[in-house]
Amino acid sequence: MEKEKAKKLAILRHSCEHLLMQAMLRLWPGKIIMAMGPATQDGFYADFETRGGLKITPDDFPKIEAEMQKIVQEKLPFKKSVISPQKARQLFADNPYKQEWIDEIVQKKEPITVYYTGDDFVDLCRGPHVKNTGELKYFKLLSVAGAYWRGSEKNKMLTRIYGTCFPTKKELEAYLKQREEAQKRDHRRLGEELDLFLIDETVGPGLILWQPRGAMLRKIIMDFALDTYLKHGYQLVFTPHIARIKLWQQSGHWDFYRDSMFAPFKAENQRYSLKPMNCPFHVKIYNHKIRSYRDLPLRYTEMGTVYRFEKSGVLHGLTRVRGFTQDDAHIICRRDQLENEIQQALKLTVYMLKTFGFRQFKVKLSTRDPKNKGKFIGNDKDWELAEKFLRQALQKEKIVSLEEDRGGAAFYGPKIDVVVNDAIGREWQLSTIQLDFNLPARFQMRYTDQHGQAQQPFMIHRALLGSLERFIGILIEHYGGAFPPWLAPVQVSILPITKNEIALAEKIALRLKQAGLRYEIAASNQTLSYRLRQAELQKIPYLLILGAKEAKANKVVFRRRGSKEQKTLSLENFLATVNEEIAKKKLL
RNA sequence: GCCUGGGUAGCUCAACUGGCAGAGCAACCCCCUUGUAAGGGGUAGGUUGUGGGUUCAAAUCCCACCCUAGGCUCCA
Numbered sequence: 001m002e003k004e005k006a007k008k009l010a011i012l013r014h015s016c017e018h019l020l021m022q023a024m025l026r027l028w029p030g031k032i033i034m035a036m037g038p039a040t041q042d043g044f045y046a047d048f049e050t051r052g053g054l055k056i057t058p059d060d061f062p063k064i065e066a067e068m069q070k071i072v073q074e075k076l077p078f079k080k081s082v083i084s085p086q087k088a089r090q091l092f093a094d095n096p097y098k099q100e101w102i103d104e105i106v107q108k109k110e111p112i113t114v115y116y117t118g119d120d121f122v123d124l125c126r127g128p129h130v131k132n133t134g135e136l137k138y139f140k141l142l143s144v145a146g147a148y149w150r151g152s153e154k155n156k157m158l159t160r161i162y163g164t165c166f167p168t169k170k171e172l173e174a175y176l177k178q179r180e181e182a183q184k185r186d187h188r189r190l191g192e193e194l195d196l197f198l199i200d201e202t203v204g205p206g207l208i209l210w211q212p213r214g215a216m217l218r219k220i221i222m223d224f225a226l227d228t229y230l231k232h233g234y235q236l237v238f239t240p241h242i243a244r245i246k247l248w249q250q251s252g253h254w255d256f257y258r259d260s261m262f263a264p265f266k267a268e269n270q271r272y273s274l275k276p277m278n279c280p281f282h283v284k285i286y287n288h289k290i291r292s293y294r295d296l297p298l299r300y301t302e303m304g305t306v307y308r309f310e311k312s313g314v315l316h317g318l319t320r321v322r323g324f325t326q327d328d329a330h331i332i333c334r335r336d337q338l339e340n341e342i343q344q345a346l347k348l349t350v351y352m353l354k355t356f357g358f359r360q361f362k363v364k365l366s367t368r369d370p371k372n373k374g375k376f377i378g379n380d381k382d383w384e385l386a387e388k389f390l391r392q393a394l395q396k397e398k399i400v401s402l403e404e405d406r407g408g409a410a411f412y413g414p415k416i417d418v419v420v421n422d423a424i425g426r427e428w429q430l431s432t433i434q435l436d437f438n439l440p441a442r443f444q445m446r447y448t449d450q451h452g453q454a455q456q457p458f459m460i461h462r463a464l465l466g467s468l469e470r471f472i473g474i475l476i477e478h479y480g481g482a483f484p485p486w487l488a489p490v491q492v493s494i495l496p497i498t499k500n501e502i503a504l505a506e507k508i509a510l511r512l513k514q515a516g517l518r519y520e521i522a523a524s525n526q527t528l529s530y531r532l533r534q535a536e537l538q539k540i541p542y543l544l545i546l547g548a549k550e551a552k553a554n555k556v557v558f559r560r561r562g563s564k565e566q567k568t569l570s571l572e573n574f575l576a577t578v579n580e581e582i583a584k585k586k587l588l
Numbered sequence: 589g590c591c592u593g594g595g596u597a598g599c600u601c602a603a604c605u606g607g608c609a610g611a612g613c614a615a616c617c618c619c620c621u622u623g624u625a626a627g628g629g630g631u632a633g634g635u636u637g638u639g640g641g642u643u644c645a646a647a648u649c650c651c652a653c654c655c656u657a658g659g660c661u662c663c664a
Contacts, residue, residue, distance in 0.1 A: 045659095057593065058658095145659030146591025153661045157591045160659070192599070201637075201655050257664055276664085311589055312655090314662065375664090411664050498621055525621075533625035547623055557624090564624075 009167070013039035015078065015129040016136050016165035017046050022121040023067035028054055034123065035097040035149060035158050042175075043164025047147055049097075049156070056159055061141045064161075068139065075134035076118040080127055088112045091122060097149065098124050138172040139165035142179075182424060187476035188317040194481050194538060196472075196489075197318065206315040206322030208469055213489035216518065218468055220487055221475075222303055225327045225352070225465060232348055234301040234329055239281035241305060245271040251280040252377060252442055256411045260308050278304035279436075279461060282330040283443045291447040296457060297333035297341055303468070304328040318473030325468045331460040332445070338458050342393035342416075342433060345462050349418055349431045352464045355585060356475065357484065360421035362403065364429075365390060367414045369407030377411050377438045386435040387414045412438035422478040430471065434461040482561065485541040485578065486585045492519040492578070493535040497528050497547040504551050508544065508571060515575050517582075536561065541588050542578055561588055 017037040024032045024046075031054040037046035050056060083091070085106050091114065092098035101124055105112050115129055116122045130136065141163040149155035166172040183189075191197045196214030203209060210218055230236065245264050248254040253261065257276060264271040275281070282300045291298070305325045314320050333341050353361060368376050368383050376383070394416065409415060415434035419427050436459045439445070446454045465471040475487075485491050492512060496505040505521050512519045520540075522531040528545070535543055545557040550568065558574050559566040569577075581588075 055592070059593095143658055144592060147660045148590075151661075153590075157660075159591075162659080199655095205655065253664080260662095260664070308663085311662065313589060313591095313660085315656090320663080409664090495624090497623055500621090527620095527622050527627060528624060529622085530626055531624095536625055543624090545624070549623085559624080566624080 010039040011128055012130055012136065012167060013044040013165045014125075015133075016139050016163065017044040018078070018115065018117060018121070018123055018125070018129065019068050019071055019133055019136050019139070020044075020046050020064070020141070020161060020163060021048070021123065022071055022117055023064050024048065024056075025121065026071075027064065027067055033095055033097065036101075043142065043162060045147075045160050045162045047149070047158045047160045049158050056144055056161065058141075058144055065139075065141055068136075071117070071133050072136055073134075074118065075132045077132040078127075078129035079116040080129075081114050081116065082111050083114055085112060088114070088124065092124060136165060138167070138169050139163055140172060140176065178424065182426070182477075185424070185477045185480045186317075187319075187473040190476050190481040191317070196476070199317075204322070205312065206310060206320070208318060208321060208323070214472070216489040217472060217483070217487060220489075221465070221468060221472065222325075222327070224355075226301070226303065228348070228352065229299075229301045229327075229329065232299075232344070233297075234299040237282065237285055237300045237302050239278060239285075239302060239304065240275075241307070242272045242274055243280070245273055247280050247284075248273060250442060251277075251283075252412070252438055253277065253280075256377065260310070262307055262309050274307035275304075276306050276308045278302055278306065278326065278328045279330060279439055279459075280443070283439055283445060283459075286332055286445060287443060291457075293334060293447055293449045293455070296447060297331055297337050299329060299331045301327070301329035318469045318476075321467070321469050324470065326463045327465045327468065328461070328463050331462065332440075332457045333460070334447070334455070335458060338389050338435075338460075339393055339396075341460055342389060342435075343397055345433050345460065345464075346393060346397050346416070349433070349462075349464050353418065353420055353430065357478065357587065358420040358422070358430075362419040362421075362427070363394065364403050364405050364408070364417045364419060365394065365414070366405040366408030366410075366417060368409045372407060375407075375411060376409065378413070378441075382437045383414065386437060390414055390416055390433075390435060410434050410436075412436045420474075422474065423480070426477075428474045430466050430474070431464045432462065432466065435459075436461055482539040482588070483541070484585065484587045486582045488539070488541050489518065490520050490538065490540050491517050491582070492542045492544055493531075493538075493540045494519055494521045494523075494544045495528060495531050495535070495546065496521070496523050497545065499523075500548065501546040501551055504546055508546070508556065511571060511575070515579060517575075517578070544574065 017039070021034045021037065025034070031050055031052045033049040033051065035047040035049060037044060085102060088102050089099065092102070102112065112124070113126055114122050115125045115127055117133055141161055143162045145160045145162065146157045147160040149158055164172070164175060166175060191214070194213060195211050196217065197211055198209050199205065199207065200209060226236065245254065248261070253276060261276050262274045264273040266272075282302070285300060286298060303325050305323065307323045310320060310322050315322070331341050331345070350361070367387050413435040415432055417429050418431035419429045421427055440456050440459050445457055445459070447457050449455045494505045494508060496502050502523050505523060509519055509521055522535060524531065532543070539561060541561045543559040543561070545559065547557070550556055554570065555568050556571055556574055557566050557568050
């Protein structure tokens with residue numbers, strides 16, 4: 001049923017894409033060379049080349065949409081026709097993209113179908129389509145972008161228009177509203193509004209400056225993660241931000257990853273580079289001693305700050321940056337421990353993500369593409385073994401909706417990635433658990449087994465939150481900036497109504513401090529309304545209001561973010577209530 | 589890196605085809621002393637991203653670079 005619906009929607013949207021192209025060709029005859037355009041999950045897009053210096057911008061949308069509506073009014077039927085290759089080549093004589101398609105269809109020995117709408121528009125298309133353009137009433141053009149022909153960097157860049165289409169007005173409006181909602185939650189916008197972080201052009205793109213509130217949030221997350229890992233048998237380590245190139249040559253990063261590393265610099269005749277990964281350091285710590293089979297597994301964890309030279313066009317707020325801190329760990333273990341370690345790591349992942357309020361996950365197994373072995377390091381046997389172990393662990397944990405990404409593995413081994421759904425249904429890849437047999441071999445990691453023989457251990461990389469920057473970005477959007485009390489940088493706003501209550505406010509603040517709460521006193525000479533509004537805009541979870549009445553009765557007025565309900569209670573009762581909510585990491 | 593927009597006060601944004609750079613919020617000062625989402629008045633704040641060019645005159649036009657948005661490619 002669901003599938004049927006999705007199929008119908010895709011047909012509607014693909015038809016709408018024809019409608020768009022027809023309108024474009026009517027508006028700018030001879031200047032638009034259409035390339036291709038499918039339906040997507042949210043709508044459709046159309047790729048085309050522009051000629052004669054024509055540039056399409058969102059300013060043109062009203063004009064294009066009006067033209068599309070005209071064609072809708074015309075109720076032109078979609079007419080299918082099967083034609084010969086010769087006819088097709090002739091029909092699209094001046095369109096190199098369609099020629100390329102035709103060649104391919106001919107090669108595959110498939111029939112060539114075209115769809116007409118009216119006398120003026122025909123497109124090479126497999127179909128199917130709606131009956132006529134009159135069905136395509138509820139559409140909207142959304143954005144303009146550049147896109148490479150056939151998705152290859154080597155090809156020409158075309159212009160792409162994204163749009164969407166729904167069977168009813170209501171659904172279209174709901175979709176547009178949800179888009180707006182997503183924009184309101186944009187972590188870049190909230191980062192500014194809530195004073196969490198900033199990016200300064202002079203410091204450099206993709207480098208985050210954490211303001212006090214953002215830094216507090218980061219500390220809370222970091223502390224929680226580290227405490228949890230320590231409880232689960234990890235050991236804390238710290239390693240430097242730079243290392244000699246020699247290290248990266250030994251690890252293989254220099255060969256496989258150099259393009260994404262910041263260029264090396266020299267000091268005393270030695271070349272150094274910023275670290276793009278923490279692994280080699282952890283390996284060095286392991287290798288510092290002769291290890292016994294009894295020592296394993298060893299689990300090293302670190303809040304490791306790494307620097308990667310991401311191309312300028314891919315940077316995005318907190319979610320794609322050039323300097324970030326991973327909640328990294330490397331588990332070094334024997335083969336007989338491998339499966340259990342992977343399983344435990346999976347369990348820990350689920351625990352962490354649930355604690356942070358994510359309810360839905362999807363797991364992706366990324367394996368090597370056997371057809372593209374050059375992209376990966378190591379031999380077939382190791383890869384097969386590693387992939388087998390990951391599969392088994394997933395099965396044992398009964399992880400749902402497993403999806404395989406062939407070719408998605410790291411260059412040194414296969415991995416399990418966890419994708420979460422946020423509060424408004426968007427997907428984010430967060431946790432990763434990766435198996436590595438490259439580094440143990442390259443660094444000649446060893447342990448002595450019960451027979452006194454040297455053995456090579458296995459290594460698991462895992463980052464459960466991924467990068468703190470990215471994780472916080474996602475968390476901001478997930479909660480729309482309204483963090484649960486345990487995460488909120490400021491948990492309580494104390495609002496004395498008049499000057500007379502300021503001394504009391506300070507006394508109460510002292511008690512909150514003792515109780516380990518994070519608070520602010522909002523005592524400017526502004527009206528209470530004004531200060532309440534500020535506290536709500538700052539999304540502070542708990543509000544304490546103090547007036548003459550409360551002072552006299554030795555009580556406080558307690559309100560929660562987003563609610564007008566309030567309670568008058570003693571300070572100790574308030575503390576008991578909120579401390580419990582915070583300890584239990586409850587949502588507000 | 590590529591395509592198309594954009595960069596104006598701390599923030600959000602104005603300024604018609606080149607002609608004195610402006611508003612709201614925030615900041616600061618004063619008044620109001622506040623009872624549940626913006627009380628009132630005033631002050632200050634700018635080499636219009638950077639560098640070059642065209643022009644009597646440039647935020648506006650041209651060139652280069654930097655940053656940024658939406659995408660594409662990429663994300664070990």
